[in-house]
Amino acid sequence: MATAAITAEREHYLNKEYGIRSWLLTTDHKRIALLYLISITFFFFVGGFFALLIRLELLTPAGDLVQADTYNKLFSMHGQVMIFFFLIPSIPAVLGNFLVPLMIGAKDLAFPRINLLSWYLYIIAGVIYIHCIVTGGVDTGWTFYTPFSTAFSNTKVIEAGIAVFIAGFSSILTGLNFVVTIHRMRAPGMTWSRLPLFIWAHYATSIIQLLGTPVLAVTLLLVVFERAFNLGIFDPTRGGDPLLFQHLFWFYSHPAVYIMILPAMAVESEVVACFTRKRIFGYNFVAMSSIAIAVFGFLVWAHHMFVAGISLYAALIFSILSYLVAVPSAIKVFNWTATMYKGSISFTTPMLYAFGFIGLFTMGGLTGLFLACLGIDVHVHDTYFVIAHFHYIMVGGAVMGYLGGLHFWWPKISGRMYPEGWGRLAALLVFVGFNLTFFPQFILGYMGMPRRYWQYPPEFQVLNVLSTAGSTILAVGYVLPMVYFLWSMRYGKIAEDNPWGAAGLEWKTSSPPPTFNFDEAPEVTWEAYNYEEIPAPAEVPVER
Amino acid sequence: MSEHIISSKLYYAIWITLLVLTVVTALVARVDLGPFNTIVALVIATFKALLVVLFFMHVKYTSEKLTKIVIASAIFWLFLLLALSMADYTTRLLN
Amino acid sequence: MSDSPIAVEQHGPELLHHFVDAEQQRDAASLGMWLFLATEIMFFGGMFCAYLIYRYAYYNEFAAGSRSLDLKWGTINTAVLICSSLTVALGVRAAQMGKRKLLVILLLLTIVFGFVFLGIKGKEWHDKYTEHHIPGHSFNADDLVRDYPQIHIDQQHEQIYFSLYFAMTGLHALHMIIGVGIFVFLTYYAWKGRYTPKYYTPIEIGGLYWHFVDIVWIYLFPLLYLIDRKPLG
Numbered sequence: 001m002a003t004a005a006i007t008a009e010r011e012h013y014l015n016k017e018y019g020i021r022s023w024l025l026t027t028d029h030k031r032i033a034l035l036y037l038i039s040i041t042f043f044f045f046v047g048g049f050f051a052l053l054i055r056l057e058l059l060t061p062a063g064d065l066v067q068a069d070t071y072n073k074l075f076s077m078h079g080q081v082m083i084f085f086f087l088i089p090s091i092p093a094v095l096g097n098f099l100v101p102l103m104i105g106a107k108d109l110a111f112p113r114i115n116l117l118s119w120y121l122y123i124i125a126g127v128i129y130i131h132c133i134v135t136g137g138v139d140t141g142w143t144f145y146t147p148f149s150t151a152f153s154n155t156k157v158i159e160a161g162i163a164v165f166i167a168g169f170s171s172i173l174t175g176l177n178f179v180v181t182i183h184r185m186r187a188p189g190m191t192w193s194r195l196p197l198f199i200w201a202h203y204a205t206s207i208i209q210l211l212g213t214p215v216l217a218v219t220l221l222l223v224v225f226e227r228a229f230n231l232g233i234f235d236p237t238r239g240g241d242p243l244l245f246q247h248l249f250w251f252y253s254h255p256a257v258y259i260m261i262l263p264a265m266a267v268e269s270e271v272v273a274c275f276t277r278k279r280i281f282g283y284n285f286v287a288m289s290s291i292a293i294a295v296f297g298f299l300v301w302a303h304h305m306f307v308a309g310i311s312l313y314a315a316l317i318f319s320i321l322s323y324l325v326a327v328p329s330a331i332k333v334f335n336w337t338a339t340m341y342k343g344s345i346s347f348t349t350p351m352l353y354a355f356g357f358i359g360l361f362t363m364g365g366l367t368g369l370f371l372a373c374l375g376i377d378v379h380v381h382d383t384y385f386v387i388a389h390f391h392y393i394m395v396g397g398a399v400m401g402y403l404g405g406l407h408f409w410w411p412k413i414s415g416r417m418y419p420e421g422w423g424r425l426a427a428l429l430v431f432v433g434f435n436l437t438f439f440p441q442f443i444l445g446y447m448g449m450p451r452r453y454w455q456y457p458p459e460f461q462v463l464n465v466l467s468t469a470g471s472t473i474l475a476v477g478y479v480l481p482m483v484y485f486l487w488s489m490r491y492g493k494i495a496e497d498n499p500w501g502a503a504g505l506e507w508k509t510s511s512p513p514p515t516f517n518f519d520e521a522p523e524v525t526w527e528a529y530n531y532e533e534i535p536a537p538a539e540v541p542v543e544r
Numbered sequence: 545m546s547e548h549i550i551s552s553k554l555y556y557a558i559w560i561t562l563l564v565l566t567v568v569t570a571l572v573a574r575v576d577l578g579p580f581n582t583i584v585a586l587v588i589a590t591f592k593a594l595l596v597v598l599f600f601m602h603v604k605y606t607s608e609k610l611t612k613i614v615i616a617s618a619i620f621w622l623f624l625l626l627a628l629s630m631a632d633y634t635t636r637l638l639n
Numbered sequence: 640m641s642d643s644p645i646a647v648e649q650h651g652p653e654l655l656h657h658f659v660d661a662e663q664q665r666d667a668a669s670l671g672m673w674l675f676l677a678t679e680i681m682f683f684g685g686m687f688c689a690y691l692i693y694r695y696a697y698y699n700e701f702a703a704g705s706r707s708l709d710l711k712w713g714t715i716n717t718a719v720l721i722c723s724s725l726t727v728a729l730g731v732r733a734a735q736m737g738k739r740k741l742l743v744i745l746l747l748l749t750i751v752f753g754f755v756f757l758g759i760k761g762k763e764w765h766d767k768y769t770e771h772h773i774p775g776h777s778f779n780a781d782d783l784v785r786d787y788p789q790i791h792i793d794q795q796h797e798q799i800y801f802s803l804y805f806a807m808t809g810l811h812a813l814h815m816i817i818g819v820g821i822f823v824f825l826t827y828y829a830w831k832g833r834y835t836p837k838y839y840t841p842i843e844i845g846g847l848y849w850h851f852v853d854i855v856w857i858y859l860f861p862l863l864y865l866i867d868r869k870p871l872g
Contacts, residue, residue, distance in 0.1 A: 184666055185659075210681075218682050218685035233689060239795055239796035244688075247688070248685050251625055251685075311635040549732060570710060576869045600728040600846075610670060621680075621681060621684075625685070626688055633695060
């Protein structure tokens, strides 16, 4: 199987045991990470399929591909699948699960069986959601707004609600595992100030998962109770307030976007440090800004409700707080940029994704400030401006972070190098395709095209066509890594322990690591990002 | 988690206190204190909860600061939800 | 399972291999349960938020609905849970002292108290059914309107109080049922002799969960039953 095996093959976590039972009953955090990798990739393509249909429909102003009711289902399920079944788990459940114990010098997470349980909850939720899709789907928008979802929708709201509820518990358990692990299982000498910033960011993410997700869970439960048992909590005819649902929903769903971006920022810190061969500038500020984002992120939720009927005074409060929440994110961007100053930069695939992340996340973040301004939001709320804003952060930011991280740690995870040329090409296609897809949407929104509409006035067509064209390029960029990652598992160059010359405990063990991570328990006596002590690799490994 | 073994006498004392407070809160509710009825009821409930947390759940005897931080954070977060939501509802009629 | 070169101390089968020592395992379990309880505070907290907002908006209806609950049974149920917390705390103490038989008795008593609570709750729910106070088509609050001629009660808004009553007590009861289930397992293993002064972590963290469910009820009682109990004029 290996192209250049010199010695007998060493035992590691992939070849230690074979057979489906050894995977489905594993408690090894690394195997669970791979189980998640396969599952979320599946849901990424399900969500992407819905996106494809949306973009095809929007090629023409008339509603001619699908019926209006079907279109409602398409955008609702695209959102729910992408958010709950792809983005929220993506980096934490794949890269976090794999790397957190390795980075702190532990043998596994604190609760390995709960880790496996969280994957099974995710799968159960996924199966329920797929069943929901194939038996009619849900058309409430990804946001389940009442009273449409409780009283008027004829679609599978209860099933979708239950699926998301269960997926939420998967997320809560992952967060719980990370917090306990980081507090209790750091190797000797691994003090808080020596932790990689990846760990700080995942710690902050876990806080949000723990404190926010339960509110979503109980809110969806109340929607299910209302539909199933005719309780009247959100029913306007009985005095229920639809805005109460929105307050409870967004109390989670706004911090949820920080669950999606903080792990990408985690990856960003590691990749930028490695490919500038420098300690991250302002380590303390970057670490603290992760915590600040987690805390402030809980204070801004009603900026999704500015035109929904909240009081003007509440709107003012939430607007000011929304401006404040941008500050810690900006601090990170400044620090990554400052790290690059006088650094020794290599343009490897992960670094290309990192550059893309900084630019696109900044654009997405800045347009968030536009939306935080009440006067502007009145005009662009529920238009394509908002859609472009959050896709710049979710896709231009979070997905690029995920892909960059997958490439960076692929040698560690699989023991193989991916082909660097193809990696760079895919990164370029993703960047170009992404911008072509979503930049026109800023303009469309500003010009007044509403979101969630399946037909539109003809003057918007040119920009819509550009957007759809971009999405096809983006799709190619996403399919390529799947192909060459799979290829690399059989034909890729065998990876050394530390092909990038990177800092971090995970690079001190073999690629792939043994089941219990380290042959000898590490003792840490050095600071994080000690690049001055690590020799740069002779050449950046390139696989043609 | 401490190894400190608490005397059963203390447990019984806490138990009696909790029962007494339960009866008290039910009786006080029948007295007209105007807006203070609610406040008194919640103060008594909080005191009962504190007794359970500190003594039955051993928080008074633990040397682990993190436990207290976790409890305080959760309660604080709940108050964030309640306070900021009420910031909307209590100011609506002013429009 | 490969052996780590880290020196393996003498320990029982309960020490999981990824932990360095029993103390780390215990501390991890404790922190894990406290974090889980924090998520439960937020879980119930969402409903407390709904309660707060609707009580603020519909005080009269909430007061009337609160009166329609039987204060006697509510108080008794509160006392039942307090007794169960005592047996749990004494049970942890028995485990710490290695008194197996006493531990089993206390765990069984806890389960009995749990069933008593659920039984009384079931009776109260049945009363709501016969009084036509279950939200939905057969809801009828004429009795409340009749009892309170001096204040205006909107029967539609009254349904919101009862919706929250059933949602909150229902979710609490579900947690009680889960708690009883957990304690059944704990009782079995305690009877088998699994818990010793060196290892009684499941009793301790099971106890934490039970106390938390008790605390939720300590708040539900005044919020649902004691809104307005002033004697009618």
